[in-house]
Amino acid sequence: MKPVRLITAALTAAALSVPLAAPASAAPDHDHDHPRYAKPGTLRWAAPEGLVIGTAVAGGGHHLEQDYPDPFTSDGRYRRILAREFSSVSPENQMKWEYLRPTRDEYDFGMADAIVDFAERHGQDVRGHTLLWHSQNPEWLEEGDFTAEELREILHDHITTVVGRYEGRIDQWDVANEIFTSSGELRTEDNIWIRELGPGIIADAFRWAHEADPSAELYFNDYGVEDVNAKSDAYHELVQELLADGVPVHGFSAQVHLSMQYPFPSSLEENLQRFDDLGLGTALTEVDVRMRLPEGGEPTGEQLRTQADYYERALNACVNVEGCDSFTIWGFTDRYSWVPVFFEGEGEATVMDEDFHRKPAYFALRSSLLEEKSDGHGRPPWAGHGR
Ligand code: 9MR
Numbered sequence: 001m002k003p004v005r006l007i008t009a010a011l012t013a014a015a016l017s018v019p020l021a022a023p024a025s026a027a028p029d030h031d032h033d034h035p036r037y038a039k040p041g042t043l044r045w046a047a048p049e050g051l052v053i054g055t056a057v058a059g060g061g062h063h064l065e066q067d068y069p070d071p072f073t074s075d076g077r078y079r080r081i082l083a084r085e086f087s088s089v090s091p092e093n094q095m096k097w098e099y100l101r102p103t104r105d106e107y108d109f110g111m112a113d114a115i116v117d118f119a120e121r122h123g124q125d126v127r128g129h130t131l132l133w134h135s136q137n138p139e140w141l142e143e144g145d146f147t148a149e150e151l152r153e154i155l156h157d158h159i160t161t162v163v164g165r166y167e168g169r170i171d172q173w174d175v176a177n178e179i180f181t182s183s184g185e186l187r188t189e190d191n192i193w194i195r196e197l198g199p200g201i202i203a204d205a206f207r208w209a210h211e212a213d214p215s216a217e218l219y220f221n222d223y224g225v226e227d228v229n230a231k232s233d234a235y236h237e238l239v240q241e242l243l244a245d246g247v248p249v250h251g252f253s254a255q256v257h258l259s260m261q262y263p264f265p266s267s268l269e270e271n272l273q274r275f276d277d278l279g280l281g282t283a284l285t286e287v288d289v290r291m292r293l294p295e296g297g298e299p300t301g302e303q304l305r306t307q308a309d310y311y312e313r314a315l316n317a318c319v320n321v322e323g324c325d326s327f328t329i330w331g332f333t334d335r336y337s338w339v340p341v342f343f344e345g346e347g348e349a350t351v352m353d354e355d356f357h358r359k360p361a362y363f364a365l366r367s368s369l370l371e372e373k374s375d376g377h378g379r380p381p382w383a384g385h386g387r
Contacts, residue, residue: 051324054088071335103140104140129221176202217281223255226254253285290347
């Protein structure tokens with residue numbers, strides 16, 4: 001195999017005033033609610049012990065086609081709120097294959113390193129997203145003419161290199177993302193790994209990730225699995241098979257991209273609970289609640305109240321399940337949300353408006369968190385960890 005070149009200087013460290021240091025090997029002690037980080041009045045401050053409140057870190061993907069510069073590196077106000085409000089971050093695009101792998105022989109860790117460094121400086125967890133997916137793969141991979149043996153080696157090298165680089169620094173990895181269709185069939189056509197290497201590659205991906213970082217919690221992550229339904233049933237079955245085979249699977253997460261056109265997924269808690277009952281951690285990883293906007297683009301008061309209610313119910317489902325230890329929203333400001341770019345006529349899906357003003361959904365989350373904290377329903381220290 002050719003030597004692999006690491007590009008870390010691609011992102012100017014000076015511009016970020018972040019040293020591009022080699023990753024530490026020991027797991028940091030995340031002091032999420034240390035007063036130095038968790039200022040009174042913020043979401044992370046309101047959160048009960050054992051539950052992290054996360055957000056996606058805007059950059060890459062749809063942002064590249066917008067008329068603003070990279071939010072994470074260029075928007076000071078955005079960065080301040082990111083640090084202040086949240087105790088966990090998920091790179092929105094910056095750890096996907098198309099970002100990390102410009103060519104077969106190169107890794108570009110510039111942005112991923114910057115996010116992990118940022119998180120450490122602000123006492124935040126990191127959720128790594130994602131290692132095995134059918135989407136946002138580079139062309140050299142999707143269009144390449146590789147043998148099965150070569151593809152296996154490419155995936156092994158990727159997982160070993162990426163997970164190993166952040167050993168002890170990434171708390172949860174979305175190892176396999178969106179591997180089932182809505183009817184609960186494995187994506188044997190559009191997922192290159194499953195198509196070319198067979199379903200057994202899923203177990204291998206978890207094994208390789210575990211070898212590279214035994215302290216990271218390894219997750220299945222998907223959308224449309226909020227309710228008990230055919231798709232979440234498929235995960236429930238697969239996970240039991242893998243656990244019986246001793247495969248290191250530690251968690252199941254629902255993305256929770258909701259639309260107010262549809263009723264709230266009322267069996268969310270029941271669904272998380274049945275994975276919890278298998279001994280898995282659970283998490284909500286990409287929560288947002290979009291709405292159809294009236295003429296003029298401004299949501300009505302009633303729409304904002306309904307949205308707040310959806311957010312609150314999603315949070316409560318997680319809070320009520322003991323091992324659900326991470327509640328992450330997919331961006332915190334409408335300024336940078338993926339929603340209007342992907343759904344014509346819909347938007348306003350996040351908890352802050354375009355000018356970072358907090359919406360009813362923000363306050364609903366905060367008061368629910370506070371209530372939970374003051375009720376003394378602090379979550380046991382083992383919640384979601386190494387059970
Ligand atoms: O928010 C991401 C956006 O910037 C990208 O353009 C898009 C491309 O697929 O991916 C978005 O994030 C997705 C996430 O990685 C997986 N779950 C669905 C998310 C929304 O599409």
